[in-house]
Amino acid sequence: MERIVGAGHAGVQAAASLRDEGFDGDIELVSAESTLPYHRPPLSKRFAEGLTDEAIALRPAAFYATQDIRLRRGTAVEEIDARRQRLTLGSGKQLAYDQLILATGARNRRLAVPGEELNGIVSIRDLGDAYRLASSVVIGTRAFVVGAGYLGLEVAAVLARRGVKVTIAASRPLPLSRSVSEGTAKVLATALREMGIETIVGADVAGFEGSRHRVTGVRLGDGRLCATELVVIGIGAVPSIELADHAGLDVDDGILVDEALATSAANISAIGDCARLRGGARLESVANATFQARRIAAQFCGKPDLTPETPWFWSDIGELKLKMVGVRQPDDVVQTLAVNDGHATLCFRDQQLAAVETINANRVHVAARRILDAGVPLGMDVANAPGFDIVAHAKALAARVAESSRAA
Amino acid sequence: MIEINFTEADGNRRILSADPGSTLLNAILGAGIKGIVAECGGGCSCGTCHVHVALDWTGRLPAPADDETDMLSLAEDVTEQSRLACQIRLAPELNGLSVAIPGAA
């Protein structure tokens, strides 16, 4: 019996991939959420509006039946007994497992300031949050977004487009500055201004003021009060590790796993947002959740390990389609690339291409993924040569790879 | 209901059924077809819902938007039959559409 805790991107893909790889034993997904498991990205990109239950679902309802995957919804796992290989559900019911996959994901960080419980203050992580946000949008009202990360920017752009006057409180001068290069951040900053979004830099939020249980204003650390009808908090996420921690598994900003995604306990693995590679980083992305899910399934079924995939991420901020492949480091040497109607920034480490950020330049993104995934180094000297065309370079590389695999 | 003739990676043929107006991707995911991951959930952002449309059908589908063409530009096994399943809406006249997993036997 294969049990999976959490039915987000990672958990559901793990179940799907186990069947893909030919696993024919029992599979059960235990999900704290009562909805059909769904995609999170559309929550902040469109507040899940205009999407039917089917359209936002990770898999249509029929999938679980055709694949013989049991989905236990609206049930949280309360406890793991790693020694006896048993789970305890909220109802008190106990379930035995042979193999357990933890895919408990992450939850949004709280601000922990007075007034955070007022109505009209939302943080977007699940479908309910998106519906709440969608129903709060009133043309001509004001919204205050705390945090200039992906979620904050995506939500700010949607609100602005719907006629809400948006202010973002950011800790640093440029948006997304923890994740993207200065050049990319500047393009984003300009775009935000053009959307009519105002940014307050360096302001910390001291608390919220309200009347009749509804938020009416944001009190900043310097004493200023910003009147508002809606507050969106987007200050990052924390991994859901309590279950693993209580069960005695090694945790440290994530459930610690080795390359094979095994935790410190026998027959328990962890994947997705909740997992952190020992000595490495914890990634929060759909691509990582999906890749780790596919990898664990291949392993369980004794299939060859998957070729590593370069991490990648996408975010839609209004009309800007931001994509990243590879993980940028602050010391990377950056170079911008001329792109029609878009932007691309190449990041080099040790003279070699390590990451690429693009805005509205899908072709460059796809080319960069192809190059980085192939593992054939692209030197800075080559990329700097006049007339260098990354798309042509990737095409030639792809042709070479195809040629050599035919020869083999 | 719309029926789609689908060829899986191992050459096995199946008939998928779908509601008119839903996407080809939905029909594929519902049937649990192997090899279609669809990471971005139909956002035209990931390219993991790549399929090959039978030649006699390619001309009958609405042409791909630039985003779709860009995502496919460097996909593995890309041919003139390549499309992203999430971008194909199943209008009633697509009943009988014939599609395969790229590289299917």
Ligand SMILES: Cc1cc2nc3c(=O)[nH]c(=O)nc-3n(C[C@H](O)[C@H](O)[C@H](O)COP(=O)(O)OP(=O)(O)OC[C@H]3O[C@@H](n4cnc5c(N)ncnc54)[C@H](O)[C@@H]3O)c2cc1C
């Ligand atoms: C609004 C939003 C927008 C995003 N946009 C993007 C994007 O554009 N691109 C991108 O790459 N990534 C994006 N992400 C990140 C991406 O959604 C996550 O990386 C992904 O959801 C991780 O999948 P997961 O399965 O590990 O975790 P989750 O999706 O968080 O799923 C974990 C599930 O486990 C459940 N769970 C937790 N504890 C228990 C328990 N004890 N018992 C039972 N169930 C439990 C939770 O309720 C949850 O349903 C976005 C995230 C959010 C919130």
Ligand code: FES
């Ligand atoms: S599902 Fe991502 S491009 Fe189709």
